Amino acid sequence: MTIHYERQGDIAVLKADNPPVNALGQAVRQGLVDGVARANEDGAKAIVIYGEGRTWFAGADIREFGKTPLEPYLPDVCNIVEASAIPVIAAMHGTALGGGLEVALGCHYRVAVPTAKMGLPEVHLGLIPGAGATQRLPRLIGHAAAIDMMTSGRPIGADKALTLGILDKIETGDPLEIGLAYAQELIAQNAQVRPVSALPVPEAIDFDAARDAVRKKSRGQISPVVAVDAVEAATRMDFSEGLAEERRLFMELMKTDQRQGMIHAFFGERQVSKLPELQGVAPRDVAEIGVIGGGTMGAGIATAALLSGLRVVLIEMTDEAAEAAKGRIAGNLSGALKRGKIDQAKHDHILNDALTCATDYVALSNADLIIEAVFENMDVKKEVFGKLDTVAKAGAILASNTSYLNLDEIAASTSRPADVIGLHFFSPAHVMKLLEVVVGKETAPDVVATGFALGKRLGKISVRSGVCDGFIGNRILNTYRSCADHLILDGASPYQIDKVMEGFGFAMGPFAVSDLAGLDIGWANRKRLAPTRDARERVPTYADKLCEDGHFGQKTGRGYYVYDGRAKSPNPDVMPLIQAERAELGLTDKGYSDEEILRRYMAAMVNEAAKILGEGIARRPLDVDMVLLFGYGFPRYNGGPLKWADLQGLPALLEDIKSFAQEDAYFWQPAPLLEQLVAEGRNFEDLNKEAAA
Numbered sequence: 001m002t003i004h005y006e007r008q009g010d011i012a013v014l015k016a017d018n019p020p021v022n023a024l025g026q027a028v029r030q031g032l033v034d035g036v037a038r039a040n041e042d043g044a045k046a047i048v049i050y051g052e053g054r055t056w057f058a059g060a061d062i063r064e065f066g067k068t069p070l071e072p073y074l075p076d077v078c079n080i081v082e083a084s085a086i087p088v089i090a091a092m093h094g095t096a097l098g099g100g101l102e103v104a105l106g107c108h109y110r111v112a113v114p115t116a117k118m119g120l121p122e123v124h125l126g127l128i129p130g131a132g133a134t135q136r137l138p139r140l141i142g143h144a145a146a147i148d149m150m151t152s153g154r155p156i157g158a159d160k161a162l163t164l165g166i167l168d169k170i171e172t173g174d175p176l177e178i179g180l181a182y183a184q185e186l187i188a189q190n191a192q193v194r195p196v197s198a199l200p201v202p203e204a205i206d207f208d209a210a211r212d213a214v215r216k217k218s219r220g221q222i223s224p225v226v227a228v229d230a231v232e233a234a235t236r237m238d239f240s241e242g243l244a245e246e247r248r249l250f251m252e253l254m255k256t257d258q259r260q261g262m263i264h265a266f267f268g269e270r271q272v273s274k275l276p277e278l279q280g281v282a283p284r285d286v287a288e289i290g291v292i293g294g295g296t297m298g299a300g301i302a303t304a305a306l307l308s309g310l311r312v313v314l315i316e317m318t319d320e321a322a323e324a325a326k327g328r329i330a331g332n333l334s335g336a337l338k339r340g341k342i343d344q345a346k347h348d349h350i351l352n353d354a355l356t357c358a359t360d361y362v363a364l365s366n367a368d369l370i371i372e373a374v375f376e377n378m379d380v381k382k383e384v385f386g387k388l389d390t391v392a393k394a395g396a397i398l399a400s401n402t403s404y405l406n407l408d409e410i411a412a413s414t415s416r417p418a419d420v421i422g423l424h425f426f427s428p429a430h431v432m433k434l435l436e437v438v439v440g441k442e443t444a445p446d447v448v449a450t451g452f453a454l455g456k457r458l459g460k461i462s463v464r465s466g467v468c469d470g471f472i473g474n475r476i477l478n479t480y481r482s483c484a485d486h487l488i489l490d491g492a493s494p495y496q497i498d499k500v501m502e503g504f505g506f507a508m509g510p511f512a513v514s515d516l517a518g519l520d521i522g523w524a525n526r527k528r529l530a531p532t533r534d535a536r537e538r539v540p541t542y543a544d545k546l547c548e549d550g551h552f553g554q555k556t557g558r559g560y561y562v563y564d565g566r567a568k569s570p571n572p573d574v575m576p577l578i579q580a581e582r583a584e585l586g587l588t589d590k591g592y593s594d595e596e597i598l599r600r601y602m603a604a605m606v607n608e609a610a611k612i613l614g615e616g617i618a619r620r621p622l623d624v625d626m627v628l629l630f631g632y633g634f635p636r637y638n639g640g641p642l643k644w645a646d647l648q649g650l651p652a653l654l655e656d657i658k659s660f661a662q663e664d665a666y667f668w669q670p671a672p673l674l675e676q677l678v679a680e681g682r683n684f685e686d687l688n689k690e691a692a693a
């Protein structure tokens, strides 16, 4: 039973009890319909609806999407609640989201506890509200505020909801209590039903302007723009026609690839840190961590740990460097203070008590986990781990923030390889959500469990990776960056490629990203790999020439682009360098279209991802997808490269790769796993399902 019915005097109480978040699955919907009918039949004077557990209804049951819809449909449930002959009161706590807020809008009166949040996050699932919010909410709070809630998907607090007119009251207490009190009050006032749908539709706004503004921000995502269309319908149709129009638009979106991509991302980010092999494995206690190196990465890692309440001991080579590191952390913290993430007291406590900056490794003797974030060089890493091995206490975990290097080799430079793990943060480490947890061949299970527990504590999306050059993310990055370089040698320009990938939904194309990260990083990596590079690999030299001229991108004001304040424009030196190299190599322009560029770029990404899966570096396709979503700006509405590949169809992708291999058999070796899946008529989603079984 998910909806419990009981009478409290004149009041009928409907208690939702569908843990963990009272999702509005079929049984809950049916329970609401039956409960409202029963209350009206047995002479109640009012109905109070509330949620048991941590929250009011947090929306429709997302697991039902894509399946045959079952009656009663949620729009009908909201209409039935609204049509009750006796007042219905929503008593809310936790997160009233999506269909949950729509049920509340179907009620006649709304009260909530001060900490309640409410929102319409459907756009984050590639959808729009589909149970009346696009028609009811504008009537209650106006078109502009309604559009903002639907297109941002951001929840609002109870105070703002009261100000806007969504809530009638805010009361402290448990939801049943405040609901009953409000119902008593309304009965005493002989308050009548008050259907929101009967409210007049406010004056129309400039919907074209609203649509353009939303389209600009959405970078190719469809649903936010459709949300504006649905709200506009309220000004052209009566309520029931508007509801039908909302449903039509909602069902259109339900069929889109974007909806599939975004729901894959929703469940993926919750699934990715759950490893079957860690069930029952207790993490080690961590109260104090050490950080070696106070540069941008080290300071970011220290900030993330401090913000999560951990004590931090940061080690630098000199007192000046330690002071500079403390300055960087203070800078990060003042940003958190400005954004209201912490208050002044916490800020001061962190800087004065929780953080220690030192130069002597002995200061690390009490640390439970130590993260090395020094220069990306194997000899330097081994020297640091050798020293750590002598000072760290027994049972301390030794972690490396290396972004490419062989963790097993680093671990072998200590007497305790089982306590060594890779914790690969992304810059800025106190902001970026992704954490690659790199598991070496000797790493102990409870050390892995501790890595994931730390990731959860820091609010990260933690993804397990095995050991290979660049782990999951950077190895795939290297491959699609190489593909981009090949496209340039064969005629494309960095600016065309950036435009194509920004059209695909990336905030920045690969060359703009390189300028942001610093061209010297790619340069150092090319130099590192040069001694072992296969002669058949095509590696252009124009990028090295840019670096030799001191152009490292944004940090030097010049890279692929020239930066003038916030403005950027193509660097006029780049194309002559590229044309000179093409002429030197006798290459002809293949005149790639935008579509061809996208096909090749994505084929390279998917093929390398399939190799990583085939080698077991990544355990599940969703692991790869979450790495690209949370660490490499892959557009969420495309779900990740492997979800995107499934939606495109693997046979066509494999055909593409085989045809590209005619030109360059070395770069385009089809991944055996991809060939196997196509041969067996399976896809990456099948592998995710098998891993979850």
Ligand code: T1G
Pocket (backbone or CB within 6 Å): 020, 021, 023, 058, 059, 060, 061, 062, 063, 074, 095, 097, 098, 099, 100, 102, 121, 122, 125, 127, 128, 129, 130, 131, 267, 270, 271
């Ligand atoms: N449906 C099904 N399962 C859900 C769910 C939902 N709506 N929300 C959460 N879960 C599962 C989740 O997968 C996880 O499962 C567990 O609950 C705890 O979640 C018609 C179309 C509510 C803020 O988009 O934002 O209504 O991993 O780990 O961090 O217009 O969950 O334990 O197996 O996230 O405390 C709109 C989605 C739906 C809200 C809680 N609603 N949920 O966060 O816990 S569309 C949403 C959230 C809709 C109508 C439309 C968050 C949360 P497991 P959690 P949390």
